[in-house]
Amino acid sequence: MDLHIAASLVPLLGWAVHGSVLTRRLASARRDPLTGLHTRAGWTARAEHCTRRHPAAAVLLVDLDHFKTLNDTHGHAAGDAALVATADRLRAWCGRHGTAGRLGGDEFVAVVRDLAAADLDALTAALHRPLPYEGASLPLAASVGVCRLAELPMPLLTDALAAADAAMYAAKGRGRRGSRAAR
8 A cells, every 4th residue: 555545544544433432422412321321422312313203292200209208218329229120111111103211300201202102001900010129019100291292382392291290280389290281
């Protein structure tokens, strides 16, 4: 190989390696290290894409009930196991028809293409299934708020999140362990 050609390929190779490293770092920054779900930034990009393409899309906000008590009673490792189990259950429910994410703490979010095609009762049941952990059965519960984008005057993701948040707090106010649609 000609020395001039080799000398010009070295910087290109360096840029290729650098680009690959940056791509991997960006991908890992968009994933929650504990649950493997998308972080807020990663989820938002996917949710905006979904809501633009699917007018029947719905946004869900999920908050674990009594999470602090679980952590205080059984320890942080049990709390982490509860977060991972919740993420797995939410991811499985979304399947190929939506995207799940973790906003932080014990708050999760999802967007599905068509809520009518999804079984919200199945999600609620899955989120309330006890978690086997170190020979014990940890009680899990979650409040779920739902907003169908078609019910908004302008189908904006930020408005859908706000409405789902309000619905989630309304579900908590009803004694928790349930879901509620935005009104």
